Amino acid sequence: MSSLAPRDDGRSVIELRDVRVEYRSRASTIFRKRIVTALDGVSFTVRRGQTLGIVGESGSGKSTSAKVLIGLEKPTSGEVVIGDEVVRRFTAPVRRRLGRIVSVVFQDPATALNARMLIRDALIDPLEVHRIGNRAEREERVRRLISMVGLPTSTLDALPGQLSGGQRQRVAIARALALEPQVIVADEPTSALDVSVRAQILNLLTDLKNELGLGMVFISHDIQTVRYLSDEIAVMNKGRIVESGPAAAVFGAPTDPYTRTLLAAAPSLLAPSVRA
Numbered sequence: 501m502s503s504l505a506p507r508d509d510g511r512s513v514i515e516l517r518d519v520r521v522e523y524r525s526r527a528s529t530i531f532r533k534r535i536v537t538a539l540d541g542v543s544f545t546v547r548r549g550q551t552l553g554i555v556g557e558s559g560s561g562k563s564t565s566a567k568v569l570i571g572l573e574k575p576t577s578g579e580v581v582i583g584d585e586v587v588r589r590f591t592a593p594v595r596r597r598l599g600r601i602v603s604v605v606f607q608d609p610a611t612a613l614n615a616r617m618l619i620r621d622a623l624i625d626p627l628e629v630h631r632i633g634n635r636a637e638r639e640e641r642v643r644r645l646i647s648m649v650g651l652p653t654s655t656l657d658a659l660p661g662q663l664s665g666g667q668r669q670r671v672a673i674a675r676a677l678a679l680e681p682q683v684i685v686a687d688e689p690t691s692a693l694d695v696s697v698r699a700q701i702l703n704l705l706t707d708l709k710n711e712l713g714l715g716m717v718f719i720s721h722d723i724q725t726v727r728y729l730s731d732e733i734a735v736m737n738k739g740r741i742v743e744s745g746p747a748a749a750v751f752g753a754p755t756d757p758y759t760r761t762l763l764a765a766a767p768s769l770l771a772p773s774v775r776a
């Protein structure tokens with residue numbers, strides 16, 4: 501039995517159970533269809549108020565996991581559990597629902613925002629698409645969003661090009677929060693930013709997660725950052741989760757050879773027993 505006391509904020513928001521995703525590769529020929537198995541029996545739980553860190557090399561299936569969570573990719577088999585509801589058929593309404601519950605913050609805020617759209621319009625856009633509130637209520641909501649991410653309301657009248665990379669990423673986070681999601685997926689959210697602002701963005705994400713009780717999925721190649729932010733870790737290799745559990749356990753005493761290899765690339769994290 502686990503010695504950890506259960507956290508009352510650790511309720512499951514979304515769970516993937518034995519999810520498989522196959523892509524039909526573009527390299528298929530008329531003789532042979534090449535099937536790429538991007539996810540193979542992947543299971544994990546995203547909990548309220550907690551961060552799940554997903555690490556793994558390029559091509560291990562991290563982004564595909566994120567796409568399943570936000571309803572962009574349909575599992576070939578397996579289940580997604582939303583709250584208490586088990587979903588096996590990924591119809592368009594189910595995928596739209598996932599898109600409301602889960603929001604994503606991408607790596608590069610420059611491409612996530614339309615260069616010709618004022619920040620106000622970028623934030624109002626999802627509210628209009630989902631027909632949320634009247635004009636005055638939307639204006640009120642975007643003012644609240646911009647201050648939640650630590651920017652002055654004058655930012656609403658700027659274009660993305662007038663902001664720094666860090667400010668743009670704050671706007672992208674505000675936009676991700678516009679529909680009041682229960683989960684934020686942060687896919688390499690700081691790797692396009694100056695080192696000097698990375699910590700600020702990570703702290704902002706953590707504060708918002710705590711204040712709003714969000715579940716967070718943090719995807720990164722940077723194991724140091726993942727360790728700093730995550731409660732739970734899932735280590736992915738070739739479409740499978742090879743090791744998972746509390747961050748301290750996974751990084752402190754890794755049992756899987758692949759996790760050890762990943763940690764070997766970040767020597768400062770190695771526990772003495774691993775370093776030897």
Ligand SMILES: Nc1ncnc2c1ncn2[C@@H]1O[C@H](COP(=O)(O)OP(=O)(O)OP(=O)(O)O)[C@@H](O)[C@H]1O
Binds near residue numbers: 562
């Ligand atoms: N649309 C697609 N069509 C065919 N194969 C794909 C497609 N998208 C991803 N793949 C393949 O699926 C596997 C998993 O890819 P995925 O993007 O999920 O990995 P990742 O861990 O997020 O990689 P990265 O860190 O480079 O973003 C890889 O082998 C990739 O080449």
